[in-house]
Amino acid sequence: MDSVVLLRPVPDPVEELELNDDGSDLDRDYLGYVLNEFDDHALEEALLLKEATGGTLTVLGLGSADEMEQILYTALAKGADEAIKLGDELEHLSISSQAEIFVSALEGRSFDLVLTGVQAADELNGQLAVRVAAKLGIPHVSVVVGASADNGSVKVTKEFWGGITADYQIQTPAVLGIQAARQAPRYVAVSLIRQAQQGGDLSETDVDPPPDTSGVRVISVRVPEAGEGAEMIEGDEEAAATKIVEIIRSAGVK
Amino acid sequence: MICQGELTETSFELIAQARSVATQTGGRVVAGLVGSDITALAAELGGADRIVVVDDPAFENFSPDGHAAVFGSLIGDSSVVLVPYTSMGMDVASAISATSGMPLVSFCTAISVDGGLGATCQLYAGKIEADVTVDGDRAIFAVLTGSASADGGRSGGAAEVEQVDNPLEMTLRSTCLGIAEPEGGDVDITSEEVLVVVGRGIESEDNIAEAQELADLLGGAVAGSRPIIDQGWLAKDRQVGKSGLTVKPKLYLTLGVSGAPEHIEGMKDAETIISVNTDPQAPIFGVAHYGWVGDIFDLLPELVDKLEAD
Numbered sequence: 001m002d003s004v005v006l007l008r009p010v011p012d013p014v015e016e017l018e019l020n021d022d023g024s025d026l027d028r029d030y031l032g033y034v035l036n037e038f039d040d041h042a043l044e045e046a047l048l049l050k051e052a053t054g055g056t057l058t059v060l061g062l063g064s065a066d067e068m069e070q071i072l073y074t075a076l077a078k079g080a081d082e083a084i085k086l087g088d089e090l091e092h093l094s095i096s097s098q099a100e101i102f103v104s105a106l107e108g109r110s111f112d113l114v115l116t117g118v119q120a121a122d123e124l125n126g127q128l129a130v131r132v133a134a135k136l137g138i139p140h141v142s143v144v145v146g147a148s149a150d151n152g153s154v155k156v157t158k159e160f161w162g163g164i165t166a167d168y169q170i171q172t173p174a175v176l177g178i179q180a181a182r183q184a185p186r187y188v189a190v191s192l193i194r195q196a197q198q199g200g201d202l203s204e205t206d207v208d209p210p211p212d213t214s215g216v217r218v219i220s221v222r223v224p225e226a227g228e229g230a231e232m233i234e235g236d237e238e239a240a241a242t243k244i245v246e247i248i249r250s251a252g253v254k
Numbered sequence: 255m256i257c258q259g260e261l262t263e264t265s266f267e268l269i270a271q272a273r274s275v276a277t278q279t280g281g282r283v284v285a286g287l288v289g290s291d292i293t294a295l296a297a298e299l300g301g302a303d304r305i306v307v308v309d310d311p312a313f314e315n316f317s318p319d320g321h322a323a324v325f326g327s328l329i330g331d332s333s334v335v336l337v338p339y340t341s342m343g344m345d346v347a348s349a350i351s352a353t354s355g356m357p358l359v360s361f362c363t364a365i366s367v368d369g370g371l372g373a374t375c376q377l378y379a380g381k382i383e384a385d386v387t388v389d390g391d392r393a394i395f396a397v398l399t400g401s402a403s404a405d406g407g408r409s410g411g412a413a414e415v416e417q418v419d420n421p422l423e424m425t426l427r428s429t430c431l432g433i434a435e436p437e438g439g440d441v442d443i444t445s446e447e448v449l450v451v452v453g454r455g456i457e458s459e460d461n462i463a464e465a466q467e468l469a470d471l472l473g474g475a476v477a478g479s480r481p482i483i484d485q486g487w488l489a490k491d492r493q494v495g496k497s498g499l500t501v502k503p504k505l506y507l508t509l510g511v512s513g514a515p516e517h518i519e520g521m522k523d524a525e526t527i528i529s530v531n532t533d534p535q536a537p538i539f540g541v542a543h544y545g546w547v548g549d550i551f552d553l554l555p556e557l558v559d560k561l562e563a564d
Contacts (some may be wrong), residue, residue, distance in 0.1 A: 011378065013378070013379060013454070013512070014454060014455075014512075014533075016533055016534075016535055017378055017381050017382055017535070026382070037481065037484075041484065095348075118344065119344070121377060121378045121379050122377055122378060123360055123361075124359065124360055124361070124375060124377065124384070124386065125351075125357065125358050125359060125360060126347060126348035126351055126352075126358045126360055126396070127344050127345075127347075127348040127360075130322075130344065130345060130347075130348035130349050130352070131348050131351075131352055133349075134348070134349055134352030134353060135352065138427075139318065139319050139427035139428055140318055140319065140345065140349070141318050141345065141428060142318065142341065142344040142345045143341040143344060143345075143497075155431070158318075158341065159341060159497055160316075160340075160341045160342070160497075161340065161341065161496055161497050161498075162436070162497075162498070162499055162500075163435070163436030163490050163491065163493070163497075163498065163499070164258075164433065164434070164435060164436065165433070165434050165436075166315060166316065166430050166431075166432065166433045166434070167430070167431040167432055167434070168318070168428045168429060168430055168431065169428065169429045169431055170427065170428040170429075171427040171428070174427075174428075177344065179484070179497070180483075180484040183486060184484070184485040184486040184487075214357060214358075215356075215357030215388050215389040215390060215393070216357050216358070216359055216386055216387075216388055216389075217386060217387050217388075217389070218384050218385070218386050219372070219384075219385045219386060219387055220384070220385050221377070221382050221383065221384045221385075222382070222383050222384075223381065223382060223383075223535055224376075224380070224381075224382075224383045224537060224540060229539065229540050229541050229542060229543070230527075230529065230539040230540070230541075230542040230543060230544055230545035231543065231544050231545070232539070232544075232545050232546070232547070233544060233545065233546040236548075236552075237548060237549070237552040237553045237556045238556050240530075240546040240548060240553055240556070241553060241556035241557045241559075241560050242560060243544075243546075244507075244528055244544070244546070244553075244557060245557070245560045245561060245564060247526065247528060247544055248472065248505060248507075248528075248561075249564075251504055251505050251525065251526040252504060253447065253448055253472055253473070253474075253504060253505045254472075254473065
């Protein structure tokens with residue numbers, strides 16, 4: 001089972017987001033980026049598939065954030081066979097453009113599965129997995145929470161809601177939008193990442209940014225008013241604890 | 255969209271949104287109903303003006319490429335196409351956009367038609383709201399659940415119903431092998447009166463013990479937001495939100511939960527919501543009744559001490 005995983009950095013979800021001066025975008029100068037958490041799960045699922053079935057695992061990274069190389073070396077340290085950084089100086093790409101770049105990189109490659117995160121927090125114009133599948137003319141399944149390979153066909157579990165799931169048998173090659181891997185993404189020792197860096201097994205492919213065909217333009221962004229529903233408790237943790245106990249009691253909880 | 259033989263709540267929410275667009279533009283609301291043995295469900299869709307039904311055994315279960323292709327064939331020259339931003343909608347919306355070339359806007363909470371077609375979207379897990387516009391006069395909008403009242407889409411009279419034969423000539427490339435319901439665990443969070451709910455801010459699996467101690471003191475249970483369940487730190491049956499369970503406890507106390515739209519969907523009707531987060535911008539404070547900005551690990555020991563002494 002040969003797999004390719006598509007990786008994208010996104011603004012760190014635990015950081016406070018600030019806007020630029022004209023309110024048209026985030027202020028990206030000081031943003032920290034991390035691997036999109038769903039892409040991390042896609043990588044984990046691909047590693048599990050490789051362990052079970054053999055085959056090759058290639059990771060493609062798209063994004064100009066400084067963190068991209070670190071993300072790719074981490075993937076190599078975890079067990080990817082090949083890591084390719086696509087382009088440089090590529091910023092604010094729509095999902096349509098991202099799909100186009102990934103598809104160009106996939107063309108001419110032989111693979112059974114492409115895996116990527118089911119969504120990213122800034123994915124304004126659709127699902128990368130589905131757009132890549134549509135461009136390649138191959139099937140897709142989104143919100144996948146597990147995959148297994150058996151006699152040349154792939155079985156995936158798709159999650160609906162309330163924990164309801166359905167199993168699908170899917171023809172390959174196919175693209176999977178991963179919600180969660182069967183197990184939490186593995187940790188890898190820093191020494192192994194350093195070893196991957198020293199091995200220098202990262203290749204780069206030049207990419208010309210394609211014209212944006214998404215047809216979607218952001219006019220303005222804003223931070224929704226925080227706390228408009230909540231009565232904010234002031235003071236330190238001791239004062240807060242006293243107040244919270246009062247609220248708990250008045251809510252009728254013993 | 256249909257799940258286990260019933261129309262989803264989201265279907266009615268979309269009809270309510272579509273009605274609002276149609277009223278402003280002088281258009282009509284057309285609902286696409288695709289499944290097997292589902293024609294009777296058209297009677298519930300009186301909020302639409304017209305219902306196009308594809309009732310065929312091939313669609314007994316949701317098929318990612320099959321449903322995408324058939325919905326794609328039904329949209330005709332509609333100018334506004336609304337798709338739910340749900341598990342099924344994710345497979346459908348982007349595929350229709352790719353094949354039709356119509357722009358697609360995700361994470362929508364509201365559609366606007368004044369001065370061109372556009373939408374309001376929630377990005378970065380609800381931390382940022384964006385106003386966007388689309389090129390041209392046709393677009394697909396993937397709408398977040400809970401963006402409109404489902405009751406607004408239930409009202410209405412009898413719509414015109416049109417039966418259409420399965421338009422697909424393709425062989426479906428994915429086959430549904432079966433549907434599974436979640437297995438019941440030791441705790442049913444939907445029947446607990448008190449939930450202590452942990453999010454990404456709990457930082458590690460080991461720290462969940464502190465939340466459990468608090469839950470024990472309050473006679474409740476620990477639940478979690480999606481990242482916690484995806485990490486495997488809590489079982490799937492402890493997940494609150496869109497892909498988890500909907501809960502309405504007497505007390506909902508969140509620790510380090512940012513409040514992504516899909517989480518809020520599962521807990522917004524709790525009687526009393528108290529939220530603690532280090533980020534004053536966390537969207538959870540928009541739905542909580544009480545909030546404190548600070549470190550949960552400073553607060554937890556204080557809270558436990560006070561409850562033990564109380």
